[in-house]
Amino acid sequence: MEFKLTNLKNLESGEYAEVIAVLGEKAIRRRILDVGILPGVRLEVVKRAPLGDPVQISLRGYDLIIRKTEAEKILVSQRKN
Amino acid sequence: MESTKKNKTVKNFKLSEKLGNLRAVLIGNPNVGKTTLFNRLTGSAQYVGNWPGVTVERKEGIVRHNHEKIKIVDLPGVYSLSPFSPEEIITREYLINRNINLIINIIDATNIERNLYLTTQLLEFNIPIIIVLNMSDLLEKQGKIVDFCEFERILKIPVIPISAGKNIGIDTLVEKIFYVVKKKDFENFKFNQTIPKLSIYDNLVENKIKKIENVIDDLNKNIQNKNFILVKILEGDQIVISSLKLNYETIKKIDEIRVLNTIEIEEKIATGRYNFASEICKRIISDTGKIKKAKISRKIDRIITGKYTAIPIFLLIILTIFYVSFGPLGSLLEESVRFIIENGISNPIIKILEQFSVNKIIIGLFGAVLGGIGEVISFLPQMLLLFGLISVLEDSGYMARAAFVVDNPMRKIGLSGRAFVPLLMGFGCSVPAILSTRILESKKEKNLAIFLIPFMSCGAKMPVYLIFINAFFPDHKVLAIFLLYMLGAVFAILTSLLFKNVFSDPSATMIMELPDYKIPSLQNIFLNMWERIKDFLERAGTVIFGSTVVIWFLQSFSLSLKFVQDSSQSILASLGNFLAPIFNFCGFGNWRACIALITGMISKETIVSTMSVVYRSGEILMLKEALTSEFSVASAIAFMTFVLLYPPCTAAIAISKKEFGSGVLAFLSVSYQMILAWIVSIVVFRITLVLGHF
Numbered sequence: 001m002e003f004k005l006t007n008l009k010n011l012e013s014g015e016y017a018e019v020i021a022v023l024g025e026k027a028i029r030r031r032i033l034d035v036g037i038l039p040g041v042r043l044e045v046v047k048r049a050p051l052g053d054p055v056q057i058s059l060r061g062y063d064l065i066i067r068k069t070e071a072e073k074i075l076v077s078q079r080k081n
Numbered sequence: 082m083e084s085t086k087k088n089k090t091v092k093n094f095k096l097s098e099k100l101g102n103l104r105a106v107l108i109g110n111p112n113v114g115k116t117t118l119f120n121r122l123t124g125s126a127q128y129v130g131n132w133p134g135v136t137v138e139r140k141e142g143i144v145r146h147n148h149e150k151i152k153i154v155d156l157p158g159v160y161s162l163s164p165f166s167p168e169e170i171i172t173r174e175y176l177i178n179r180n181i182n183l184i185i186n187i188i189d190a191t192n193i194e195r196n197l198y199l200t201t202q203l204l205e206f207n208i209p210i211i212i213v214l215n216m217s218d219l220l221e222k223q224g225k226i227v228d229f230c231e232f233e234r235i236l237k238i239p240v241i242p243i244s245a246g247k248n249i250g251i252d253t254l255v256e257k258i259f260y261v262v263k264k265k266d267f268e269n270f271k272f273n274q275t276i277p278k279l280s281i282y283d284n285l286v287e288n289k290i291k292k293i294e295n296v297i298d299d300l301n302k303n304i305q306n307k308n309f310i311l312v313k314i315l316e317g318d319q320i321v322i323s324s325l326k327l328n329y330e331t332i333k334k335i336d337e338i339r340v341l342n343t344i345e346i347e348e349k350i351a352t353g354r355y356n357f358a359s360e361i362c363k364r365i366i367s368d369t370g371k372i373k374k375a376k377i378s379r380k381i382d383r384i385i386t387g388k389y390t391a392i393p394i395f396l397l398i399i400l401t402i403f404y405v406s407f408g409p410l411g412s413l414l415e416e417s418v419r420f421i422i423e424n425g426i427s428n429p430i431i432k433i434l435e436q437f438s439v440n441k442i443i444i445g446l447f448g449a450v451l452g453g454i455g456e457v458i459s460f461l462p463q464m465l466l467l468f469g470l471i472s473v474l475e476d477s478g479y480m481a482r483a484a485f486v487v488d489n490p491m492r493k494i495g496l497s498g499r500a501f502v503p504l505l506m507g508f509g510c511s512v513p514a515i516l517s518t519r520i521l522e523s524k525k526e527k528n529l530a531i532f533l534i535p536f537m538s539c540g541a542k543m544p545v546y547l548i549f550i551n552a553f554f555p556d557h558k559v560l561a562i563f564l565l566y567m568l569g570a571v572f573a574i575l576t577s578l579l580f581k582n583v584f585s586d587p588s589a590t591m592i593m594e595l596p597d598y599k600i601p602s603l604q605n606i607f608l609n610m611w612e613r614i615k616d617f618l619e620r621a622g623t624v625i626f627g628s629t630v631v632i633w634f635l636q637s638f639s640l641s642l643k644f645v646q647d648s649s650q651s652i653l654a655s656l657g658n659f660l661a662p663i664f665n666f667c668g669f670g671n672w673r674a675c676i677a678l679i680t681g682m683i684s685k686e687t688i689v690s691t692m693s694v695v696y697r698s699g700e701i702l703m704l705k706e707a708l709t710s711e712f713s714v715a716s717a718i719a720f721m722t723f724v725l726l727y728p729p730c731t732a733a734i735a736i737s738k739k740e741f742g743s744g745v746l747a748f749l750s751v752s753y754q755m756i757l758a759w760i761v762s763i764v765v766f767r768i769t770l771v772l773g774h775f
Contacts (some may be wrong), residue, residue, distance in 0.1 A: 022348070023153070027165045028590050029344070031185050033351040034161035035592055036195055048381070050391040051489035054498070056595060060359070063378075063595040065498075066487050070590055 002080040008057070008071035011045045017076035018042050022071035036060050037074060103151040103262055104180065105144070108172065109187035110196055111158035111595040114215045117605060118187055118245040119155045122255065146259050153185070159194075161204045164320045166522060173320075177306055178434045181208050182262050188240065190214040191223060191597070193366065197358035198351075201281055203465075205309035209261050213254060217242035221369075229394075236359055246602050282353035286346070289315055292338045304371060307577060316350060335649040378597040382482070391486045398479070399505075403566070406467040407543070408559050413581045414462035415547075418587065422458060427451040442644055446633055453629035453690030454621050456704070457544065460686070461617055464540040465610050468509045472609040475502070476601035481593065488591060494577040495584055495590045497521070500530045504573075507537030508566070510613075511733035514539075515740050522590065529577060529584035531737050532750050535729040536573035538566050541685035545724050548689060549717050552708040569725050572757065620684055628680050629690050636695055648695065667759070668716030668766040678723070684730045715773060719766035726758035 011017055019041050022032050036059060037043070043059040054067040107122075109115050123142025140155035156175060157168035164170060173411065176184075186203055188196040193214075204208060220227055232240045239257055243250030280287060290311050297311070298306065303312055313321040314335060327335070339346065343712045384390050431450060434444050474480055480502050488498030496504075499520055501670075506514035514534045521527040538546075543562070550561045577584075635653035639645045648654060649672075657672025660679070662717075664670040681688040696707035712720065728734060728751045738747035 004593070009229065021364050026343075030163050030165060030347060031590060031592055033347060034163055034198070035594075036198065037354055039269060047382075047388075049489060050386070050388050050483050051344055051486075053126075053489050054485060056386075056485065060355075062195055063190050065481070065488075065591065065593050065595055067488070067591050070592060 004078045004080045005046040006076060006078060008043075008045070008055070008074040008076050009064075009068045011076070011078070013045055013047045015045065015078065016042060016044050020075040020077050022074055023056075028070065028073070032074065033062060037068075043076075103182050105151050105153045105183040105185055105262065106156050106175065106181055107153055107160060107185045107187060108156045108199075110160055110189065110199060110594075112594060113158070113187050113189040113192075113196065114245045115155065115158055115187050117414055117602055118213065118215060118243070118251075120608060121245050121248060121251050121605060122153060132233060141234075143493075144255060144258060146255050149259060151182075151258065151262060153731075159199065163197060165317055169521075170320070170365065176203075176206055176208070177309070179429070183258065184208050184210045184538070185213060185258065186210055187215050189214045190217040191219050192357045193227070194362045197361060198354050201354040201357055202309070204236070205306075205312060206306045208306075210239045211254070211257055211261060212236070212238060214240060214242045215245050216246060218244040224369045226369055227366070232361070232365045235364065244255060245764050246599075275608050281357040282350060284352060286315070286349050289338055289346075293335055296338070300327075300331065312350065315339060316347055355594050375666075376597070378478075379596075381598055385479070386485055391482075395483060395486050395622050398483075400475070400563075402467065402470045402474075403563060404559060405470060407547075407562050411463040411466055412558070414466075415459050418462055419455070419459040422451075422455040427455055442637070445637060446630070449633035449694045450626065450629050452693045453632075454625055456548075456689050456693045457621060457625055457686040460540075460544040460547065460689075463543065464509065464617070465613060467540055468613050469606055469610050471506060471509060472606045473601045474505075475712060476599070476605055478596045478598045481595050484591075484593065485595065489500060494574055495529050495581040496526055496533075496577070499591060499593065500526060503530050503534060504537055506535040507539060509540050511535055511537075511539050511729045512736050515733065515736050518740060523586040525584045525586035528741060528746065529580065531740055532580065532584070532746075533573045533577055533748075535733065535754060536569045536576065536726070538569045538725055539685060539729065539733075541730070542588050542724055544686060544689045545681075546721055548692070548704060549712075549721055552705045553712075553714055553717050565721060565725055568722065572726060572761070576753075576757075620686070624764075625687055625690055628683055628687050629694060632676070632680060632691050632694050653695065661666075663759075666721075667762040667767070668719045668770075669712065669723075671711065671712070674720060678727070681724065682728070682731060684732070685724070688724065715766050715769035718769050719762040722765045723758045723762040726754060726761055728754040 005020065006017075008017070013019050019039050021035055021039055022029055022037060024032065041059055043057050046056040046058050046063060054065050055071055057064050057066060057071075107119055109116060118144060119140060122144050142153050142155070144151045144153050154175070157173045159169050159172050162169055162173045162176075164173070174183075176228075184201055184203055184206070188200065190328070200210075200212065214227070214229070217227070227242070229240050229242055239261065241250060241254045243254055245251070282377065293311050293314050294307070294762040297307075297314075301327075310321060310325070314325075322332075362397055369443070385394055427448075431444060431448055433445060474483075482500050484498030486498070487501050489497050489595065491500060500518075502520065503514045503517045506517055511534050514537070515531050518527045518530045518534075521530060546562055546565055550558055554561045635656070636648045636651040637644060638652060639650050640652055640655060645651050653676055654672045657675045661670045661672050661675045664675060664678075669675075673692070676695060677688045677691045692708075693704050696704055696711065708717070729737075734747060734751060737750065738744055741747050741750075
């Protein structure tokens with residue numbers, strides 16, 4: 001099985017991935033960590049907003065809205081077929 | 082209005098200080114039903130104010146049980162106790178510095194894992210805790226069972242399942258609150274003492290915490306809530322560290338212990354907390370085995386936030402709100418209220434006064450006051466409809482969807498999707514709308530939103546449009562109002578494009594939860610509408626009443642204080658005539674319109690009450706007839722445009738100065754609106770005149 005390293009922004013709707021690392025400046029990064037986006041957590045991209053941005057993701061049993069600029073800071077690993 | 086409200090709050094706070102010394106705090110994530118629970122616990126015994134220094138709402142109330150009472154403070158909704166947002170900082174400071182007898186931690190039963198993240202931080206304080214599992218009635222629907230006893234056993238603190246919305250379990254909770262608070266040896270509820278290791282963090286982090294503890298202990302300082310403080314020191318939390326006033330050597334020692342950089346430590350601590358939370362969930366939550374329904378909210382969202390349906394639905398909802406508030410239903414209510422006031426109150430009173438042959442001047446005063454206030458009250462139902470519908474949207478979870486849908490276009494004008502809520506509320510009243518900009522995280526975005534809110538035509542301006550539209554465009558009421566509101570929105574967009582560079586904040590984020598849909602709570606909606614009615618009646622009784630009397634006096638007497646039959650000889654006319662030339666270019670350069678606009682600065686409803694006093698004198702009894710003879714179509718449109726764009730009432734200006742935190746910005750925004758209104762109404766007047774020729 002192969003894994004692809006990418007960031008959350010590049011995932012399509014309906015795709016799953018595992019968080020590898022969270023980058024970014026202190027306050028933004030802390031905010032991302034506080035909502036539970038931590039290395040090791042699995043998340044799903046539910047959908048994009050009708051105009052392309054922001055993105056709705058699902059993790060730990062709840063849904064979250066996050067902008068592409070923040071999604072870019074979240075490195076994920078995706079299982080490749 | 083705002084200042085009277087504030088005085089009252091201050092008084093109430095003093096009063097509440099005297100009531101009992103027991104203090105509990107209510108704390109939880111946003112969107113978990115905290116407000117509903119607070120309303121259930123305290124009923125009407127609550128006081129709303131502000132946290133000192135910052136503009137975050139502060140609510141206090143009293144919980145009663147068997148002749149005993151406890152003060153309860155509603156802390157702001159937070160996900161964490163990080164040192165970044167004002168809400169988080171307030172909550173932390175309150176927990177650290179105040180003498181608190183009990184923490185009531187409200188948790189969303191359908192989302193225990195994420196909510197427990199905050200709980201793990203609360204457990205570090207030396208304060209007894211009760212966990213309240215709200216929306217427990219929804220667990221069954223989700224095919225889940227929660228083992229409450231196991232939950233209590235693991236955490237060694239009471240866990241009470243409730244449903245604040247359906248009023249289930251509140252009595253048990255109240256009993257438990259008093260039981261825990263009164264229990265002298267509440268040591269059982271102290272976390273780290275009864276269960277020495279409920280290890281939340283990994284060994285590395287725990288070792289470092291131990292080492293820091295040794296360093297701090299050497300200082301012989303008496304530190305309250307030590308566990309919390311130790312974790313914060315390890316995290317490198319500057320607010321906590323500087324508050325401890327450590328000497329250079331200690332800081333050096335601590336830095337040596339930390340070794341790892343802040344980024345890694347923060348991540349390890351957060352991971353520890355979430356792992357702890359998910360471990361608990363694994364142990365207490367089980368599936369019933371019944372077929373789990375796919376998440377209903379997701380299904381609804383397929384349409385509500387669907388690629389092609391989201392924007393049409395968004396527009397449809399906004400249009401529906403306007404149509405219900407101002408269309409046939411709203412108009413019917415308005416006319417009924419007007420009919421009742423005129424035939425049930427005003428006319429009988431005047432008739433009785435006439436029968437007793439009271440002085441004509443006094444009768445005139447009564448007529449003016451009853452007419453002025455009556456005119457304004459007739460529009461109350463429409464404002465209530467608007468406010469009611471907005472709170473339905475808020476309560477149901479649609480507002481978060483709207484923020485999701487419109488974030489992208491809103492960002493083009495320097496705002497985020499979240500700013501949609503304050504802007505929409507602006508259509509109701511600028512004052513709560515400006516207050517609600519507190520949900521915006523970036524200060525610059527907040528300032529821009531406050532700048533733009535007055536362009537969202539407030540509910541009090543609506544009566545002004547309605548009296549003109551009833552007189553000039555009775556067949557196109559909804560369309561005419563909608564166009565006016567659109568014009569306001571257009572100028573909001575143009576303004577934000579103009580000032581975007583001043584206010585834009587590239588580092589702004591938008592990370593927000595998308596809560597499940599829920600059926601709005603009637604209690605919340607009615608409390609919300611009741612607030613509006615109270616506020617409105619208070620204004621009717623004070624500002625509107627007072628200004629109507631003053632206006633009546635100024636227009637009934639001449640400069641030599643003689644009673645005049647013809648109001649064009651009055652003090653008011655002299656005053657108005659002096660200022661009227663400013664509005665010559667706009668087409669309404671007459672003293673009556675001018676005076677109405679000036680009194681409109683007190684409150685927008687006053688424009689209507691003033692007009693009903695100054696225009697209804699002499700022969701003409703109906704305001705409508707007076708307007709059609711005094712205004713042309715062009716000058717009526719220009720007047721409405723001016724009212725739409727000119728600065729909001731003094732209450733809104735005062736609150737915006739406070740929220741801007743800057744008098745200069747408030748002054749700039751008022752000047753800008755004044756000049757813009759004047760120029761645009763001239764342009765509108767001229768264009769309508771030209772079009773009229775074709």
